Amino acid sequence: MKRRNFLLGSAAVVAGAAAVTWLPGVAGRPTIDDVPIPPAQPRRAAVVWFSQTGHTRRIGQWIARLWQAQGLDVVASDYRQFDRAQMPAFDLIVLGSPVNYFEAPGHFQTWIDSLPPLAGTRVAAYVTFGGEGGNTFNAASGLLDRMAGRGAQPVDLALFGNMSTFAPTWSLGNEARILAYRHLPDAGTWASVRRFADGVLERVRTGNGIAVPRDWNTRELIKGTPSIAGTKLLIGGHAVDADTCSECGTCVGACPVGAIDAASRAVDTSRCVACLGCVNTCPTGAMKMRFLGTPVYGFTEFLRRNAITIAEPPAAG
Numbered sequence: 001m002k003r004r005n006f007l008l009g010s011a012a013v014v015a016g017a018a019a020v021t022w023l024p025g026v027a028g029r030p031t032i033d034d035v036p037i038p039p040a041q042p043r044r045a046a047v048v049w050f051s052q053t054g055h056t057r058r059i060g061q062w063i064a065r066l067w068q069a070q071g072l073d074v075v076a077s078d079y080r081q082f083d084r085a086q087m088p089a090f091d092l093i094v095l096g097s098p099v100n101y102f103e104a105p106g107h108f109q110t111w112i113d114s115l116p117p118l119a120g121t122r123v124a125a126y127v128t129f130g131g132e133g134g135n136t137f138n139a140a141s142g143l144l145d146r147m148a149g150r151g152a153q154p155v156d157l158a159l160f161g162n163m164s165t166f167a168p169t170w171s172l173g174n175e176a177r178i179l180a181y182r183h184l185p186d187a188g189t190w191a192s193v194r195r196f197a198d199g200v201l202e203r204v205r206t207g208n209g210i211a212v213p214r215d216w217n218t219r220e221l222i223k224g225t226p227s228i229a230g231t232k233l234l235i236g237g238h239a240v241d242a243d244t245c246s247e248c249g250t251c252v253g254a255c256p257v258g259a260i261d262a263a264s265r266a267v268d269t270s271r272c273v274a275c276l277g278c279v280n281t282c283p284t285g286a287m288k289m290r291f292l293g294t295p296v297y298g299f300t301e302f303l304r305r306n307a308i309t310i311a312e313p314p315a316a317g
Contacts, residue, residue: 039204131177279296
């Protein structure tokens with residue numbers, strides 16, 4: 001039992017994949033220095049996110065609606081449906097991502113690095129996180145750093161909290177750790193998103209960019225690949241149950257690295273990045289997985305068992 005508890009504790013540290021939120025005024029956050037930039041009047045905006053269970057998508061969609069209500073021409077979508085060649089046509093871009101393994105997912109970072117030059121385009125970023133989160137500020141600032149590498153000018157960032165979607169946590173009997181945040185997102189979340197959306201526009205119009213520092217912490221040492229590899233050592237039995245599969249293709253669409261073959265229903269575990277999107281979104285429970293030998297069930301089933309309905313944002317007016 002002691003060995004099992006040790007493994008569980010290690011898994012929580014190594015595999016704490018979730019999403020995190022920073023809000024103005026949070027104690028201990030790094031100082032963000034303002035950088036004067038030419039004032040601009042944004043007219044065309046792109047809101048681009050990576051989302052699987054919907055937390056990041058809801059925020060991105062509401063930012064888009066808020067800006068549309070103010071007269072901006074806005075295009076909003078998951079990055080996998082966004083034509084990267086069109087990015088230079090926008091004068092304002094917002095990127096949204098969950099925090100997975102203490103950073104924005106590597107596939108999203110790679111996509112950003114593939115964007116065409118964005119000289120002078122204003123950019124903001126937000127991340128979502130589960131529970132208390134981890135390394136969330138650096139996840140958001142990292143998105144801005146990569147966009148700055150494409151020539152864009154960072155203007156703001158934000159972090160928004162929600163329930164964790166790391167399925168092994170509740171599957172191993174730690175439901176209370178997740179349910180402590182079952183109220184999120186709530187009215188306070190949507191008020192914070194509105195402040196962020198309004199603040200980004202105000203900063204662009206008044207000529208305020210930012211120079212975002214990194215926040216040194218030990219999770220920087222284990223983010224990304226080391227934590228993913230550690231988690232995959234604890235995962236087994238990752239496969240599709242043909243008897244319960246409805247061939248809906250949800251798991252294929254959720255997988256960001258193409259590790260699931262629709263025709264054969266096979267999972268290429270060597271390509272898998274342990275994002276758990278396939279398990280979390282499968283509507284029939286056909287996507288199987290074990291963690292420390294225990295069967296894992298997904299976020300959709302977790303919501304059903306606990307009679308939870310995720311709150312949608314209010315009207316944009």
